[in-house]
Amino acid sequence: xxxxxxxxxxxxxxxxxxxxxxxxxxxxxxxxxxxxxxxxxxxxxxxxxxxxxxxxxxxxxxxxxxxxxxxxxxxxxxxxxxxxxxxxxxxxxxxxxxxxxxxxxxxxxxxxxxxxxxxxxxxxxxxxxxxxxxxxxxxxxxxxxxxxxxxxxxxxxxxxxxxxxxxxxxxxxxxxxxxxxxxxxxxxxxxxxxxxxxxxxxxxxxxxxxxxxxxxxxxxxxxxxxxxxxxxxxxxxxxxxxxxxxxxxxxxxxxxxxxxxxxxxxx
Numbered sequence: 001x002x003x004x005x006x007x008x009x010x011x012x013x014x015x016x017x018x019x020x021x022x023x024x025x026x027x028x029x030x031x032x033x034x035x036x037x038x039x040x041x042x043x044x045x046x047x048x049x050x051x052x053x054x055x056x057x058x059x060x061x062x063x064x065x066x067x068x069x070x071x072x073x074x075x076x077x078x079x080x081x082x083x084x085x086x087x088x089x090x091x092x093x094x095x096x097x098x099x100x101x102x103x104x105x106x107x108x109x110x111x112x113x114x115x116x117x118x119x120x121x122x123x124x125x126x127x128x129x130x131x132x133x134x135x136x137x138x139x140x141x142x143x144x145x146x147x148x149x150x151x152x153x154x155x156x157x158x159x160x161x162x163x164x165x166x167x168x169x170x171x172x173x174x175x176x177x178x179x180x181x182x183x184x185x186x187x188x189x190x191x192x193x194x195x196x197x198x199x200x201x202x203x204x205x206x207x208x209x210x211x212x213x214x215x216x217x218x219x220x221x222x223x224x225x226x227x228x229x230x231x232x233x234x235x236x237x238x239x240x241x242x243x244x245x246x247x248x249x250x251x252x253x254x255x256x257x258x259x260x261x262x263x264x265x266x267x
Contacts, residue, residue: 007235011036015092018070021048023194025096027222028229033061040064040083070097070123080130089136092233096144097123100159113158120162138181140233143170147190147248167244174242183241185232190248192220211258214249
């Protein structure tokens with residue numbers, strides 16, 4: 001197969017994006033629409049979701065928007081049914097919803113743990129369970145995890161464990177759905193400021209005056225994460241499945257190494 005610019009286009013494909021009211025979900029929904037998708041978006045925040053939908057329509061895109069909590073299996077089932085009824089088979093599913101708080105495990109209550117599991121793992125399984133019967137041949141599933149899936153995460157123990165669980169689950173689904181040509185991958189962001197994680201970097205000391213945030217010497221953006229999601233959704237990634245792509249400015253590769261303000265690498 002010869003590589004061509006047309007392979008990045010997603011013309012008339014149907015994309016579902018969860019948590020599209022802000023942050024990475026919003027950026028992904030906008031980008032997928034720009035590349036030609038008819039986009040179905042959901043979020044629990046009606047105001048921010050309406051803004052995303054209006055932005056897509058103003059750019060000439062087609063969008064179906066629904067306010068719901070993807071932790072609710074019945075609500076997800078109804079939403080996916082609405083998407084299938086309006087647009088037909090689903091070509092792209094972006095499971096973006098997630099979140100957490102900074103606390104050492106000893107201080108996390110059972111209810112807090114259950115909330116983290118529901119928000120970061122059940123949201124993914126709820127959407128997949130409902131969407132899989134409606135996936136088109138050769139569809140692409142992209143699960144948004146975190147670099148916390150790849151290393152220890154003090155202060156984010158349950159959150160990190162759930163992101164690691166999603167990554168493992170991604171690999172399993174990549175095999176289970178391979179006979180339909182369905183590809184299943186992750187993007188693992190880090191140091192990408194979003195409204196949903198405002199304050200977390202400061203609480204966890206991820207930011208410091210002593211070193212740069214990443215080996216690339218800067219923070220990332222939601223659009224830089226959305227660009228990788230578009231790649232995974234496109235035919236350019238037609239042989240990529242069961243993988244996790246860090247979108248982290250080199251954080252995962254650097255491990256314990258930090259770039260000091262004088263430009264030297266230090267542990």
